[in-house]
Amino acid sequence: MAAHGEKKKKSQKQNPNHLAPKSQKPFKRSKKEKIPKEPASTDSLSTSLLVQDDDPEFPRGGGSVLSRKEEAEARAEAEAEFEKEKKEFRKGKDRRKKKNERKKPAKGADDELGSLFGEGVTGRLPKFANRITLKNISPNMKLWGVIVEVNQKDLVIGLPGGLRGFVRTEDVSDIVLDNVDKDTETYILPSIFHVGQLVSCIVLTVDDDKREGSGQKRIWLSLHLSLLYKGLTLDAVQDGMDDVTKIGSVVSGIVERLTASGVILHVDNAVYMKGMIPDEHLTDHRGQAMMFKSLLRPGYKFDQLLVLDIEGQNLVLSAKYSLLCSLQEIPSEVSQIRPLSVLHGYICNVIEAGCFVRFLGRLTGFSPKYKVADEKIDNLLDAFSVGQSVRSYILNVNSETGRIKLSLKQSLCFSTDVSFIQSYFLMEEKIAKLQFSDAKISDLRWLESFNIGAVVEGEVQEMKEFGSVLSFKDHPDIVGFIANQHLGGSQLEKGSVVKAFVLDIAKSEGLVDLSLKTELVDRANIGASKNLSSKKKRRRDRSTDLELQQTVNTIVEIVKENYLVLSIPEHNYAIGYASLLDYNTQKLSPRHFHYGQSVVATVGEVPSPDSLGRLLLLLKCTTEVLKTSSSKRTKKAPNYVVGSLVDAEVIDIKPLELVVKFGTGLHGRVHITEVAEDGHSLDNMLSKFRIGQLVNARIVSKAQSGKKGKGYEWELSLRPSVLSGSAQMISGEFNFSVGNIVSGYVSKVDNEWVWLTVSRNVRAHIYILDSSSEPSELQEFGKLYTVGRAVEGRIIGMHKEKRLLRLCPSISSLADRGSSAKEIEESNVSDATGLEHIMQGDLIGGRIKKVLPGVGGLLVQIGPHRHGRVHYTELLDTWASNPLSRYEEGQFVKCKVLEISRSSDGLLHVDLSLRTSLMGINSTIGSDSM
Known part of the structure; x- marks a missing residue:
């Protein structure tokens, strides 16, 4: 009986209702609510939990390791927190009683989640809360985790309950990382895992962390599949696979849906197999991938896809032409x-x-x-x-x-074949078919009328700056274009009907590039007339007599964004196509080519269905030149010094400089002031240059730059006198005098100043009030000067140490003001008083600083730090009751300098006038101006 009483007493302690004091009565039980039954016996409870823990999937922490005493303590702790939350909720409930009436639970409904979801939730506590803590975590537990750090030698995994585990490099995978050494583990983990990735793991050990101090533990995990799934080996998996789904096999599939990162499809001949093509694996060319994906629809079939990897029951696939063509070598x-x-x-x-x-x-x-x-x-x-x-x-x-x-x-x-450009045209064909499919056009029959090398008839619809736009009678949706260099001396007008030679066809754009050059049109007509003599014979292509790997001399006809259109004069002006880019240079700037340039190329593919009827060429400049540069017999790069003449290529055009490259990987710049001679400064000086243009330049300076002193930036000059050697290269001396006229180019404009670049190492600036005397021009100060504009002005001040000049474009002459000019020059500072360039009688611009009270007049700013005064009687020519009402602070005004004087204490006073009658009087320079 004693044992039975103790057991009954113990069960009462486990009942949550016995913990709440009866006097408080935090909850009033509903009359219709059934009294909950006693919980199941601990024996039956433990048995059910053990059955759940033996589930081969990933349960929450695996089997229970808590004793009955520990379970009771965990329950008591949870129930105490629950009672505390009920008290807090009751207080809040009384305050919100009028606004929100609490909903009662349905009849007989028990909240099995109990106190797990915040305040105000009634019901019983869950039967069992298997919380994962440092106390109950043990080896062989299987857990889900999220990668929070990817380090060089380990992974940090976030586990349930706020715990963190660590995975050593050797425990990352038993498939990929066999025999890892110190060099490999530095880079291998970032190539496989990323932060935020969900992984399954198993607990290896829980050790004391000596670095964290006593009492702290470190959880070591493993991602080995052989530990997570007993008896699983890579050999067993691959032996059981069908040949269709092996890595490296070629499959076909039908699109099921599109996702943000790729295309999901069903793999043919695999009942339960799904596949995914990441966006970047839709094609070899970055620019075509997104366009192609935007046209894909469920049901589209990919005939050839390469199996890159297998992830569970899903295949990672690629549609890249380069990988499919070289499959046997990968x-x-x-x-x-x-x-x-x-x-x-x-x-x-x-x-x-x-x-x-x-x-x-x-x-x-x-x-x-x-x-x-x-x-x-x-x-x-x-x-x-x-x-x-x-x-x-x-x-x-x-x-x-x-x-x-x-x-x-x-x-x-570098590529030794034409697979790169071949994949470009094949993908363009697919994009064009999908586009016309969406437009409800059955096929591309219009292409039959526009064979490359054929002559077609069109009507001029529009004359543009770069060429003429043509339309075709039978194909209203197709546009023809003749560039100016392909007019062949013809004078076209709107409405003219012409016969032109087909150079290129952009199928996805519905654009046909044409030419009126006599040598092309005549050759096509001669070939067509010869073919009429024998109807049974198919018209012979100009390029059929070419052989693979044959070297030919070509002429650039059109420079496209990704490829060149070339003609081969030695082979009856056959038309070929060569890529400007290569696999490894897709994001780099291509080499510049221009119309009419001679280029040596190699025949990579003759016209065939695989090449869509195009003659594909491989530029020699991307193969032989690079081979020569890497040869051991290649001569050493010349030693460039200041004064060397170089052939440079323009790779970028900025508002104030050209960025060029020369030699082997050397870069430099041509400052805008080094383009033309002094006195020939013009706006848009750099507009005559284009990217890729070759120029002859002379090195004028070599300055160390770059990170940690690595590399040099070369300064070059294109000035004719410097190139010819008749003029000495500009030295670093500061040879300027006050009163000289200099020109510069606007580099920056702010609210008060215009900043100019006079030379590579000399700057100048113009103050807003020095730029003009007209209020309207001062108001539009920021719009009058734009970056790159040429500006001429006279030096009114300078600072030799800062190599800075102050200019004034509005002063007509300073040559006769020798005393003041000499005073400024000897001072070696800009603006000793700030008014050396202003004389009595000058018309200057000003800005009202303050309206003085009464009859005090106006205080007008006339320089960066100088002000003048307008007397009350010098505001208007005619009498007015309140002349100051016409003016406000910040207003620009045109002023006449009446007098500049100094007081007995040395202060400078400038008297100004705003009377319009004085503005027309010519400026006179008094002898007693100072």
Whole structure:
């Protein structure tokens, strides 16, 4: 009986209703509410919980390790918190009783979640709350976690209950990271994991953390699949797979839906297999991917897709033409890689230290920052992007550690075929078909009338600055364009009907590029007339006599954004196409070409269905030149010094300078004042230049610049006298005198000053009140001067140490004011008094600083720190009852200088007049002006 009484007493302690004091009565039980039954016995409860904990999936923390005593303590703690919340809620309820009436629970409904959801929730406590804490966490628990840090040697995982666990490099994966060494683990973790990624993990050990101090513990986790799923091995998985779903296989699929990051599709011949094509894997060309995706609809079929990786029951797929074409060469294991070979792959991650290139599966190589390009690149994201197709040169392979070191330099990885431009035209064809499909046009039959190399008839619809726009009678939706250089001397007018030669067709845009050049049109007509003599014979293409890998001399006809349209005069003016970019240079500025330029190229693909009837060429400048530059026999780069003449290429045009490159990876600038001779300064001086233009320049200065003193910025000059050597290069001396007229270019405009650049190292500025004497012009001060505009002015002050001049464009002459000019020049500071350039009788601009009370007149600002006074009688010519009412503070006015004098204590006084009758009197310089 005693035992039974103790058991009954113990069960009463576990009942939540026994903890609440009866005198407080925090809750009034509903009459219709049923009295809850006694909870199940602990034996049956423990048995049910153990069954749940043995679930092979990922339960909340695995099996229970709490004793009955610990469970009772946990319940008591939760119930005490619950009672505290009920008290706080009751107080708030009384205050809100009139506004909000609390809803009663439904009949017989018990809130199984109890006190887990904030204040005001009634009902019973949950039967069991399996909270994960440092007290109950134990080895072999399976948990879900979120990656919160990716370090070089470990991962930090956020666990339920605010806990954190750590995963060593060797515990990250038993599939990818076998035999990891110190060098590999530095870069391998960021290439696989990212912050915010959800992972499944298993607890290895819970140890005392010595670094945190006594009492703290550190949870060590593992992500090994072999531990999470007993008996699972990679060999068993791949042996059981169908050949269709193996990594490196080619499959087809039908689009099911589009997501923000890719395309989801159903893989053919795989009943339960889904696949995803990331956006960056839709094509090799960055600019076409988004356009192609925007046209995709559910039901579209991809005929060829490469299986890059397998994630559970999902396939990671790629539609990149470069990967599909070179599938047999792309490795999936380290043993398949040979040093000094060039392989196709894609960028999977870009970090500050370099780029990760992935092949098939998780096989990844690393290219250090100094190996990614032939030229120095500060920010790798300016040159490469995640998902970009690249060609990588294998520097070395460590089969033991699995470490692969790569180079992405264009000089080592340049294309030897025309797959890059071929993929561009194939994707353009797909985009065009999808566009016309949306427009409810059945096919691209209009292309049959516009074969490349054919002559078509069109009518001039519009004359533009860069050429003429044509329309076609049978194809109103198609537009033709003839650039000015392709008019062939013809004078076109609106409404003229012409026969033109087809140079190029932009299918997705519905645009046809045409030419009226005699040599092209006549050749086409001759070829057409010969073909009429034999109807059975198919018209012979001009390029059929060309052979693969044949070297030809071409002429640039059109420079497109991504490729060149070339003609081959030696082969009956056959039309070919060559890419301006390459896999590794997609984000870099291409080399400049211009119309009529001679280019050597290699035949990469003759017209065929695979090339969509185009003759595809490979520019020699991207292969042979780069081969020569990397050859050991190549001569050393010349030693450039100040005074050297160089051939430079314009790579950027800024408002005040040209950015050029010359030699091998050298960059410099041509200041706007170094473009023309003195006295020939014109606005838009740099407008005659274009990016890619080659110029002859002379080095005039070499200044160290860049981070930590690395690299140099070269100053160059294009001035004819400097190039010819007849004039000495500008030295660093400050050879200016007050009264001299100088010209400069506006570099900055603010509210009070206009800043000019006079030379590479001399600046000038103009104060707002010195710029004009007309109030209307002063009001529009910021609009009168624009960056890059040429401005001429006379020096009224200077500061030699700061190499700064003060100019005044409104003064007609300072040559006769020798005494004041000499005084300014000898002072070596700008504006000793601030008024040396102002004389009695001058008309100047001013700004009202203050309206003096009574008959005090006006205080007018006439310089940066100087003011003059307008007497009450000098405001108007005619009498007015309140002349000051016409003026306000901040107003611009035109002033006449009446007198400049000094008081006995040395203060400078300037008397001004605003009377209009004095404004027309010519300025006279008095002998007693000072």
